[in-house]
Amino acid sequence: xxxxxxxxxxxxxxxxxxxxxxxxxxxxxxxxxxxxxxxxxxxxxxxxxxxxxxxxxxxxxxxxxxxxxxxxxxxxxxxxxxxxxxxxxxxxxxxxxxxxxxxxxxxxxxxxxxxxxxxxxxxxxxxxxxxxxxxxxxxxxxxxxxxxxxxxxxxxxxxxxxxxxxxxxxxxxxxxxxxxxxxxxxxxxxxxxxxxxxxxxxxxxxxxxxxxxxxxxxxxxxxxxxxxxxxxxxxxxxxxxxxxx
Amino acid sequence: xxxxxxxxxxxxxxxxxxxxxxxxxxxxxxxxxxxxxxxxxxxxxxxxxxxxxxxxxxxxxxxxxxxxxxxxxxxxxxxxxxxxxxxxxxxxxxxxxxxxxxxxxxxxxxxxxxxxxxxxxxxxxxxxxxxxxxxxxxxxxxxxxxxxxxxxxxxxxxxxxxxxxxxxxxxxxxxxxxxxxxxxxxxxxxxxxxxxxxxxxxxx
Numbered sequence: 001x002x003x004x005x006x007x008x009x010x011x012x013x014x015x016x017x018x019x020x021x022x023x024x025x026x027x028x029x030x031x032x033x034x035x036x037x038x039x040x041x042x043x044x045x046x047x048x049x050x051x052x053x054x055x056x057x058x059x060x061x062x063x064x065x066x067x068x069x070x071x072x073x074x075x076x077x078x079x080x081x082x083x084x085x086x087x088x089x090x091x092x093x094x095x096x097x098x099x100x101x102x103x104x105x106x107x108x109x110x111x112x113x114x115x116x117x118x119x120x121x122x123x124x125x126x127x128x129x130x131x132x133x134x135x136x137x138x139x140x141x142x143x144x145x146x147x148x149x150x151x152x153x154x155x156x157x158x159x160x161x162x163x164x165x166x167x168x169x170x171x172x173x174x175x176x177x178x179x180x181x182x183x184x185x186x187x188x189x190x191x192x193x194x195x196x197x198x199x200x201x202x203x204x205x206x207x208x209x210x211x212x213x214x215x216x217x218x219x220x221x222x223x224x225x226x227x228x229x230x231x232x233x234x235x236x237x238x239x240x241x242x243x244x245x
Numbered sequence: 246x247x248x249x250x251x252x253x254x255x256x257x258x259x260x261x262x263x264x265x266x267x268x269x270x271x272x273x274x275x276x277x278x279x280x281x282x283x284x285x286x287x288x289x290x291x292x293x294x295x296x297x298x299x300x301x302x303x304x305x306x307x308x309x310x311x312x313x314x315x316x317x318x319x320x321x322x323x324x325x326x327x328x329x330x331x332x333x334x335x336x337x338x339x340x341x342x343x344x345x346x347x348x349x350x351x352x353x354x355x356x357x358x359x360x361x362x363x364x365x366x367x368x369x370x371x372x373x374x375x376x377x378x379x380x381x382x383x384x385x386x387x388x389x390x391x392x393x394x395x396x397x398x399x400x401x402x403x404x405x406x407x408x409x410x411x412x413x414x415x416x417x418x419x420x421x422x423x424x425x426x427x428x429x430x431x432x433x434x435x436x437x438x439x440x441x442x443x444x445x446x447x448x449x
Contacts, residue, residue, distance in 0.1 A: 042310055042313045042314040042317050043310070043314075044307065044310045044311045044313075044314045045307060045310070045311075046307075048306075048307065048310040048314075049303055049306050049307050049310065051403070052306055052310070052385060052403065052425070052427050053306075053403070053427060054383070054385075054403045054404030054427070055404065057299065059298045059299050059300065060285075060299060060300060060303050063281060063285050063298075063300055063303070067285075085247070085248065085249035085252075087252050087256060087257060088256065136248060137247065137248050137249075138246055138247065138248065139246055139247055139248035140246075142248070148248075176403055176404060178404050197273075197277075200266075200270060201270055203266075204263060204266050204267055204270060207257060207258045207262075207263045207266070208263055210252050210257050211254070211257055211260070215251070215252070216247055216251050219247050220246055220247055223247075
C-alpha cells in the first residue's frame with residue numbers, strides 16, 4: 001500500500017517539480033539577460049560627451065566653453081558687478097580684458113598641471129568675489145578703510161580665482177590626453193565668446209536702466225541684493241564642502 | 246551710497262542705439278539657438294549649420310548617452326555606483342603574464358558609432374588574462390562587471406589601439422568589455438582570453 005500510494009502521489013509531484021525547475025530556470029535566465037543587457041556606468045550630458053571623444057575638436061570645445069560661461073551664474077554675477085558703473089566702452093574693455101587674462105591664466109595652467117583644488121572651496125571664494133565687488137560698488141571700502149582698494153588689481157586677483165574654478169570643472173570632465181592643449185585653448189576661446197555674449201546683454205539692460213531717473217537709488221538696492229546673492233553662493237559651497245567631508 | 250557718480254546722460258547709449266542693439270541681440274540669440282544650441286544638445290539640425298560645425302555629432306552622442314542612462318536606470322534603479330569598490334578593484338588590473346596559449350579568441354568589427362559587449366562568466370576570486378589589439382580605427386572601452394548590487398569598473402579607455410592585463414573577479418557574474426567605436430573609420434578588435442571562466446557572453 002505504501003509504495004503504491006507513494007508511486008501515485010509521486011508522479012504528479014515529480015511533474016510539479018519539473019515545471020518548477022523550468023520556471024525557475026526561465027526566471028533566472030531572464031534576470032541574467034536583463035542584468036547583462038547593458039549598463040556600464042553611463043555619464044550623460046556634456047561630461048559624458050567629453051569622456052567619449054578623443055582628438056582635437058575645436059568648435060565643440062568653443063561651444064562647451066561658451067555654454068559653461070553663460071550658464072555659470074557666479075561668473076556672470078561677478079561680471080555684472082564689474083561693469084555695473086562702467087559705461088565708457090574703453091573702461092568696459094579694460095576691465096573685462098583684465099578679468100579674461102586672470103581667469104585664462106589659471107584655467108589653462110590649472111588643467112595643464114592638474115591642480116587638484118577642492119571645487120567647493122574655490123566656488124566659495126568665487127561667491128566672495130561677488131560680495132567683494134558689490135561692497136566695492138556701494139563705496140563701503142572708502143567708508144570702512146578710508147581708501148579705495150585698487151579695482152583693477154581686485155579684478156585680476158578674482159579673475160585668477162574664477163579661472164581656478166573653471167579648471168577644476170574641466171578636470172572633472174576628464175578630457176582625453178589626445179588633443180588636450182588644442183581643446184583646452186578652444187574651451188578658453190569659448191569662455192571668452194560666452195563672456196562677450198553675456199556682456200552684450202548686460203550692457204543693453206544696463207543701458208536702459210542707467211537712463212532711468214531712479215538709477216542711482218536702485219543701483220544701491222541692486223548691489224545690496226548682489227551682496228546677498230554672493231553670500232548665498234558662498235554659504236551653499238561651504239555647506240557642500242562640509243557635507244562632502 | 247554708490248562708488249560712482251550719476252552717469253552723464255549724454256555719455257549713455259541713446260534709446261535708438263539701445264533698440265537697435267536689442268534687435269541684434271534677439272536675432273543673434275535665435276540664430277545661436279537654431280544653428281548651434283539645437284544641434285549641440287539635441288542633435289536636431291534644421292539649418293545644416295550644426296553638421297558643418299560638427300556640433301550635430303555632439304548632440305547625437307548626448308542623446309544616445311541619455312537614452313542609455315535611462316535604460317540603465319530602468320534596469321538597475323537609481324545610483325548604485327560604488328567609487329570605493331571601483332578604486333579598490335581597479336588595483337586588480339595588472340600586467341599580463343606571459344601566456345603560453347590563449348584559450349579563446351574573439352574578433353568583431355564595429356562601424357563608427359557602433360558598440361558591443363564581450364563578457365565572460367566568472368566565479369568569485371577567479372582570474373581572467375587578456376590581450377587585445379585593434380586594426381583600422383581606435384576604440385573606446387569600459388572593462389567592468391555588475392551583478393545585482395555589486396558593480397566594479399576595472400579600466401576605461403578611449404582612442405586606444407591595444408591593451409593587455411588580467412582581472413580578478415570580486416564577485417561572481419559576467420565580467421568584460423563594453424566597446425564603442427568613436428573613431429570615424431571602421432575598426433576590428435581581436436581579443437584573446439584565458440582563465441577560469443565558464444563561457445563567453447556576447448551582447449548587442
